Structures are given as structure tokens and as C-alpha cells.
Amino acid sequence: MVNMSQHMERDYGLEKDDKISNSVIRRLPVYLRHVQTLRAAGIQTISSQQMGVQLDMNPAQIRKDFAYFGEFGRKGVGYDIEYLEHMLLQILHLDRQIGVALVGAGHLGIALSNYARFQSERITIMALFDNDPVKIGTHIGDLIVQDMKFLREQCHDRNIEMGIIAVPAAVAQDVCDRLVEGQVRVILNFAPTNLRVPKHVILRTTDFTTELQALAYYIAR
Amino acid sequence: MVNMSQHMERDYGLEKDDKISNSVIRRLPVYLRHVQTLRAAGIQTISSQQMGVQLDMNPAQIRKDFAYFGEFGRKGVGYDIEYLEHMLLQILHLDRQIGVALVGAGHLGIALSNYARFQSERITIMALFDNDPVKIGTHIGDLIVQDMKFLREQCHDRNIEMGIIAVPAAVAQDVCDRLVEGQVRVILNFAPTNLRVPKHVILRTTDFTTELQALAYYIAR
DNA sequence: TAGATTGTTAATCGATTAACAATC
DNA sequence: TAGATTGTTAATCGATTAACAATC
Known part of the structure; x- marks a missing residue:
């Protein structure tokens, strides 16, 4: 029991950065760049489906990648571009110098x-x-x-x-x-x-x- | 039977380049560079074990990577540096301009x-x-x-x-x-x-x- | 021969994709 | 409500590592 609680505490301590694989991390800048392009084009919302077509990627992978860091999307709607950009910048520590x-x-x-x-x-x-x-x-x-x-x-x-x-x-x-x-x-x-x-x-x-x-x-x- | 023979012919046609994964291909230049360094140092033979230590890689992976392209090594001995370099250059098409x-x-x-x-x-x-x-x-x-x-x-x-x-x-x-x-x-x-x-x-x-x-x-x- | 090391098969690990309940 | 899409679990796929018979 003591062991288990220690283990859980440790998991909680690592929280969201609980060993995200490098494969995932290296895709984040690609998403970021695309989202910035979309925002510049005045688009406000995008689904993983659409993004998959645009980036030639599997939509399930895109959703899973985002989900490692929280719930960014709205079911039935998709992802808000501006919020998604904000979150990606934050995850990559690009919100500070x-x-x-x-x-x-x-x-x-x-x-x-x-x-x-x-x-x-x-x-x-x-x-x-x-x-x-x-x-x-x-x-x-x-x-x-x-x-x-x-x-x-x-x-x-x-x-x-x-x-x-x-x-x-x-x-x-x-x-x-x-x-x-x-x-x-x-x-x-x-x-x-x-x-x-x-x-x-x-x-x-x-x-x-x-x-x-x-x-x-x-x-x- | 006709189908099977066609299939085998096709496999034979693709022969050794029968879909080597990109992960393998991207390691070949790393091996090549290392082998060239070893040769410049006058070393003549190396085992996958030694190479693994030097490149911080798993020896089984090194052996498997080489084995996709033929049998380069000698059991109980290891790989001849000069021959290995020759083969890597050939595989990567670096033996011609x-x-x-x-x-x-x-x-x-x-x-x-x-x-x-x-x-x-x-x-x-x-x-x-x-x-x-x-x-x-x-x-x-x-x-x-x-x-x-x-x-x-x-x-x-x-x-x-x-x-x-x-x-x-x-x-x-x-x-x-x-x-x-x-x-x-x-x-x-x-x-x-x-x-x-x-x-x-x-x-x-x-x-x-x-x-x-x-x-x-x-x-x- | 004894010791070492390959080439290769089997086991493990990890990453991608499919499927679907939850829900907007 | 009906249609769409997420977040997540389960299934699949592929790559890495372990193990070992073959053999130098």
C-alpha cells in the first residue's frame, strides 16, 4: 500500500509530461506552423479530419497527440485555432523568451x-x-x-x-x-x-x- | 499456381531492397562515418559488440541492419572494416558520382x-x-x-x-x-x-x- | 577444441491506427 | 433531435532487443 501510494504520488508529480515520446514532440512544431498559417488565413476552427488531409497525417494521431496535453477540442465542432496555437506555444515553451x-x-x-x-x-x-x-x-x-x-x-x-x-x-x-x-x-x-x-x-x-x-x-x- | 509464381518472381525482382525501412537506411551513414574513422585509425576488424559501445547502440540492431544487405561478417571474428566500408558505400550508391x-x-x-x-x-x-x-x-x-x-x-x-x-x-x-x-x-x-x-x-x-x-x-x- | 561472434528467429516494446462511447 | 467530432481504449503494425544455433 505504501509502495502504491508512493507510485501514484510520483505519477501525479510528473503529471502531463509523464514521458511524452519524442515522436510526438517532433510533430508539435509542424502542427504549430500549420495552425499559424490557418489563423493568418482567417480560419477559426478546424477538425482533426480536415487537418489530417491538409498535413497528410492520420486524424487519430493528431487527436491523440493533442490529448496528451489536455482537452483542447470541442466534441462535434473541432479545435479553436487561436486556442490551439496558444496551447502549442505554451507546451513548447515558446510563450517566453x-x-x-x-x-x-x-x-x-x-x-x-x-x-x-x-x-x-x-x-x-x-x-x-x-x-x-x-x-x-x-x-x-x-x-x-x-x-x-x-x-x-x-x-x-x-x-x-x-x-x-x-x-x-x-x-x-x-x-x-x-x-x-x-x-x-x-x-x-x-x-x-x-x-x-x-x-x-x-x-x-x-x-x-x-x-x-x-x-x-x-x-x- | 500461376499467381504464386508471379508473386515469387516479383519478390525476386525486388530482391534485397525488399522494403528496407527508413529507420535502417538513416543509420547506414552513421555506420559508414564510424567505419571510416576506424579505418583511418588503422583498425582492421570490429565486432558488433565493440561498435555498439562506441556508437551507443544495441549490437543486435547493428548486426540486423547489416544482415538486410547480405552476410558481411565472419562468425567468431567480426566485420572486416575495409570490406564493410566498401559494402556501405555500395548500398548507399556512394560508389559512383x-x-x-x-x-x-x-x-x-x-x-x-x-x-x-x-x-x-x-x-x-x-x-x-x-x-x-x-x-x-x-x-x-x-x-x-x-x-x-x-x-x-x-x-x-x-x-x-x-x-x-x-x-x-x-x-x-x-x-x-x-x-x-x-x-x-x-x-x-x-x-x-x-x-x-x-x-x-x-x-x-x-x-x-x-x-x-x-x-x-x-x-x- | 574452446571461445567468440555472426545471422536469424522469437519475444518485447512502442508507436500508429481503428473503433466507438461521450457529448457538443 | 440528428450529425459531427472529440477523447480514449483496444487492435494492429512495425521496430528494437534478446536469445541461441551455426560456425569461424
């Missing part, structure tokens, strides 16, 4: 810094680093490229929550370690290499080479 | 054109397009930026097999349609938008915004 450190001021880094600013104001690149003396001190947008030796302290002092690695593979692990030392817990890596992070750090690697090579499989078939 | 058209000569496009050349010589960007009159005619590496109005005919005439979309979301569908008209069957899209392609075209979308937003979920937890 998220500070990001971007490491690497090459073409990819510059592309990313433009991109992120345009697309989603709440994810804000607060600091940009490189180790090239020629680049350090130059302006990119409204950011100044800083020496990588300040990476750790800047992340820590400014409470930066996310790191983006856009440097060559050879130095990616070093950059990654510095981010972790600076208390960054969520890292997006674009370098084509397998990075090692402590268990408490979330790392996602997505690199061009791997994507292209995987797609090459489908050629000539 | 693959012609790529890159659309978008912004920072992302330039980053991609550097990247792809360095990493894997066989995936070759053969043509680069943009619709900005200022960029058209300029050199990027050893490529000249061409007007997008030549996209379709160039892809068709030069037998380009893969397309990369690195343009803003607003024009991505138009670019995509032109690639398809030019007989390109495999497309990697970096624009944050849901593109429509005919069934016979393989499309993979990977965009920064979606990745960042999905990762934002894991912040503050």
Missing part, C-alpha cells in the same frame, strides 16, 4: 542567425562565438562575434538555455563540453560527428552529410 | 556547397541556382550561380538525380515543382514548409525552426 548561444560564425552560423530571428521571435540568439581571430569582434546582424574562451562564463552568467553547434567536426566535442560546463542543457549539433554528453543533457544531431547520404540510397530505383 | 542541383545561393546554400564537397566527394553539386539578379553570374567555389529559369532544363539535360532546396518558404513549392519537372526524384528540403510532391518522388524536409522548436520543449525540466 529562450536564450540561445550559437557557436560558429561561418556561413551556416550566419544562415542560422538570420533564420531563427525571422521565424520565431521567442527563440533568441543572445551570443555568437567563434575562434577565428579575423571574425572575433565583427558584427553579424546585431550580434558581435565573441572569442570562444568566453563561451562557458557567458552561458552560465546569462542563463543561456540552448546551444547550437555550427563548427567543423574536429572542434565540435570541445565546443559541446564548454556548453555543458556553462550549464546549457539542450544542444542542437550540426557537425557530422557523434558527440558525448552527460545523461542530463539533451543532444540532437542533424547534419547535411548524413541526410544526403541516406537520401542517396533512394536514387536509381 | 551523384549529381546534385542546389537551389538558393544564400548563406545556407553556400554552407551546403562547401560542406558537401568536403565530406563526401561522390555527392557532387553540379549546378547552383538563385533568382536574385545580383547573385546570378557570380562564382561560388567553382560554380556559377544560374538563373532559376534554367532549373528544369538543366536538371533534365544533365541527368541530375538529387535536388536541395535552400530558399525561403514562400518560393519552396515553386522550386520543388521545377525540380520534379526536371525529372529529379530525390529532394532534400530545408525550407520550413510542407511541400507536395508526386508519389514517385522522395522528399525529406529538415528545417532549423522545427528542430529548435521541438528542442525548446525540453527546456526548464
Whole structure:
């Protein structure tokens, strides 16, 4: 009995984030983007059925994904677009500013810094680093490229929550370690290499080479 | 009996590529990269056990992935690194040149054109397009930026097999349609938008915004 | 031969889809 | 009320992992 009650308390404590799978999480931004498009078009309500057709997805999956986070819809009616957008933003923590450190001021880094600013104001690149003396001190947008030796302290002092690695593979692990030392817990890596992070750090690697090579499989078939 | 023989013939025709799942295919470039690292370090043989530790993967999964494509290993010994690399390159069609058209000569496009050349010589960007009159005619590496109005005919005439979309979301569908008209069957899209392609075209979308937003979920937890 | 490791079948796990009662 | 659509449980599908006979 004691065991059971402890177990239930623990479940209650974790509440809604009771291990939502990554597959679900990665679909949320897709829903968000679509909902924003619909709102811009002046649409006010949508059913999972309609959304399924528009996004080429199974309507049951859409309903189930939403239901993990509460009851957003109205039976017989569908989902209110504005409310749905509000909830998706909240779930993804995009209802408040998220500070990001971007490491690497090459073409990819510059592309990313433009991109992120345009697309989603709440994810804000607060600091940009490189180790090239020629680049350090130059302006990119409204950011100044800083020496990588300040990476750790800047992340820590400014409470930066996310790191983006856009440097060559050879130095990616070093950059990654510095981010972790600076208390960054969520890292997006674009370098084509397998990075090692402590268990408490979330790392996602997505690199061009791997994507292209995987797609090459489908050629000539 | 006639039906059965037809069915078997069809299976035989599909042979080894009898629907290997995308999850498997996407791991192949990871194996390839690792095997190349090992070879560069002068290592000649590896077991699925060792590889599992190094890549933080289940050894049974590694063996099963390889086994879809034949018997590469030696029982009691492991896999010959050089032979494994050879086979992975062959499976991914990286043993011959693959012609790529890159659309978008912004920072992302330039980053991609550097990247792809360095990493894997066989995936070759053969043509680069943009619709900005200022960029058209300029050199990027050893490529000249061409007007997008030549996209379709160039892809068709030069037998380009893969397309990369690195343009803003607003024009991505138009670019995509032109690639398809030019007989390109495999497309990697970096624009944050849901593109429509005919069934016979393989499309993979990977965009920064979606990745960042999905990762934002894991912040503050 | 003894020890190691593959290739493959069976068991498990997890994610997607179908079905339907609840209800707007 | 009748028709529509959600939220959720059950069924299905697919992918991962364990286990082990075959064999180097």
C-alpha cells in the first residue's frame, strides 16, 4: 500500500509530461506552423479530419497527440485555432523568451542567425562565438562575434538555455563540453560527428552529410 | 499456381531492397562515418559488440541492419572494416558520382556547397541556382550561380538525380515543382514548409525552426 | 577444441491506427 | 433531435532487443 501510494504520488508529480515520446514532440512544431498559417488565413476552427488531409497525417494521431496535453477540442465542432496555437506555444515553451548561444560564425552560423530571428521571435540568439581571430569582434546582424574562451562564463552568467553547434567536426566535442560546463542543457549539433554528453543533457544531431547520404540510397530505383 | 509464381518472381525482382525501412537506411551513414574513422585509425576488424559501445547502440540492431544487405561478417571474428566500408558505400550508391542541383545561393546554400564537397566527394553539386539578379553570374567555389529559369532544363539535360532546396518558404513549392519537372526524384528540403510532391518522388524536409522548436520543449525540466 | 561472434528467429516494446462511447 | 467530432481504449503494425544455433 505504501509502495502504491508512493507510485501514484510520483505519477501525479510528473503529471502531463509523464514521458511524452519524442515522436510526438517532433510533430508539435509542424502542427504549430500549420495552425499559424490557418489563423493568418482567417480560419477559426478546424477538425482533426480536415487537418489530417491538409498535413497528410492520420486524424487519430493528431487527436491523440493533442490529448496528451489536455482537452483542447470541442466534441462535434473541432479545435479553436487561436486556442490551439496558444496551447502549442505554451507546451513548447515558446510563450517566453529562450536564450540561445550559437557557436560558429561561418556561413551556416550566419544562415542560422538570420533564420531563427525571422521565424520565431521567442527563440533568441543572445551570443555568437567563434575562434577565428579575423571574425572575433565583427558584427553579424546585431550580434558581435565573441572569442570562444568566453563561451562557458557567458552561458552560465546569462542563463543561456540552448546551444547550437555550427563548427567543423574536429572542434565540435570541445565546443559541446564548454556548453555543458556553462550549464546549457539542450544542444542542437550540426557537425557530422557523434558527440558525448552527460545523461542530463539533451543532444540532437542533424547534419547535411548524413541526410544526403541516406537520401542517396533512394536514387536509381 | 500461376499467381504464386508471379508473386515469387516479383519478390525476386525486388530482391534485397525488399522494403528496407527508413529507420535502417538513416543509420547506414552513421555506420559508414564510424567505419571510416576506424579505418583511418588503422583498425582492421570490429565486432558488433565493440561498435555498439562506441556508437551507443544495441549490437543486435547493428548486426540486423547489416544482415538486410547480405552476410558481411565472419562468425567468431567480426566485420572486416575495409570490406564493410566498401559494402556501405555500395548500398548507399556512394560508389559512383551523384549529381546534385542546389537551389538558393544564400548563406545556407553556400554552407551546403562547401560542406558537401568536403565530406563526401561522390555527392557532387553540379549546378547552383538563385533568382536574385545580383547573385546570378557570380562564382561560388567553382560554380556559377544560374538563373532559376534554367532549373528544369538543366536538371533534365544533365541527368541530375538529387535536388536541395535552400530558399525561403514562400518560393519552396515553386522550386520543388521545377525540380520534379526536371525529372529529379530525390529532394532534400530545408525550407520550413510542407511541400507536395508526386508519389514517385522522395522528399525529406529538415528545417532549423522545427528542430529548435521541438528542442525548446525540453527546456526548464 | 574452446571461445567468440555472426545471422536469424522469437519475444518485447512502442508507436500508429481503428473503433466507438461521450457529448457538443 | 440528428450529425459531427472529440477523447480514449483496444487492435494492429512495425521496430528494437534478446536469445541461441551455426560456425569461424
